[in-house]
Amino acid sequence: MPLDIGGVATALLGHYGEEPWWWPRLLPEIPREDELLLGGVLCQQSRWERVEQVLLRLQAADLVTWPALAAADPVVLTPMLNGAAYPPTRARLLPQLAAAVLDAGGMPAILAAADPRAALLALPQVGPETADTLLAFTGTSVPVVDAYLRRVLGRLGLVDPTSTYADLRAQLAAMDVGLPWDQFHVLLVEHGIHHCLTGRPLCDVDGHPRRDYAEPRKCVAHCPPCRGCPLSDVCPRRGVVAAG
Numbered sequence: 001m002p003l004d005i006g007g008v009a010t011a012l013l014g015h016y017g018e019e020p021w022w023w024p025r026l027l028p029e030i031p032r033e034d035e036l037l038l039g040g041v042l043c044q045q046s047r048w049e050r051v052e053q054v055l056l057r058l059q060a061a062d063l064v065t066w067p068a069l070a071a072a073d074p075v076v077l078t079p080m081l082n083g084a085a086y087p088p089t090r091a092r093l094l095p096q097l098a099a100a101v102l103d104a105g106g107m108p109a110i111l112a113a114a115d116p117r118a119a120l121l122a123l124p125q126v127g128p129e130t131a132d133t134l135l136a137f138t139g140t141s142v143p144v145v146d147a148y149l150r151r152v153l154g155r156l157g158l159v160d161p162t163s164t165y166a167d168l169r170a171q172l173a174a175m176d177v178g179l180p181w182d183q184f185h186v187l188l189v190e191h192g193i194h195h196c197l198t199g200r201p202l203c204d205v206d207g208h209p210r211r212d213y214a215e216p217r218k219c220v221a222h223c224p225p226c227r228g229c230p231l232s233d234v235c236p237r238r239g240v241v242a243a244g
């Protein structure tokens with residue numbers, strides 16, 4: 001297999017398969033794009049399984065709609081946000097995000113703007129990674145540059161993981177990945193969780209067990225006894241223990 005991004009995508013898809021239930025799934029009472037933004041913001045600097053528990057607590061308190069969140073008391077929100085990064089700060093900023101979404105006419109209006117990326121970036125707590133995640137998962141196929149992508153593609157020698165977000169995004173956008181970028185993002189995340197771990201990648205052994213997700217099908221079929229990373233034959237960092 002040649003070491004190009006399309007070959008990487010094909011190998012990862014063959015190993016992990018498709019997961020139509022990957023995200024979003026937990027909040028059927030709100031529109032999909034609302035759950036994407038809420039989950040995307042809460043997932044910043046947090047593990048997804050912890051964010052799921054935050055979302056389920058907010059759901060139980062009827063605090064997942066923008067009007068409810070805009071009116072929420074940060075003192076009430078703070079304990080519910082345990083598991084997300086910086087709960088007191090998020091509790092103060094989440095109502096501001098909700099109010100901004102409402103002021104902008106809601107997520108459909110934001111995504112239908114002449115420049116939806118700029119409209120997303122104008123929201124509090126929304127940076128390039130969250131904005132691109134929203135775009136990628138709502139039908140605009142754009143690269144999502146996150147820590148998993150930097151680690152996996154960096155170890156494979158396809159990108160410089162120290163590049164700026166904008167430079168990496170531009171480099172990736174010119175590549176033919178052969179898959180929608182949201183699907184490739186999912187595969188890179190799974191690879192970063194199951195095989196290409198930080199520090200000690202599992203190159204030639206079974207993948208790391210699934211984590212404890214609220215969606216019971218998520219990752220459940222991954223890395224059944226396998227012979228290791230599907231990219232090990234072409235990876236220059238195979239077996240190398242490193243922080244990068």
Ligand code: SF4
Nearest residue numbers: 196201203229232235
């Ligand atoms: S061979 Fe190892 S370091 Fe390379 S992509 Fe696979 S898991 Fe990561």
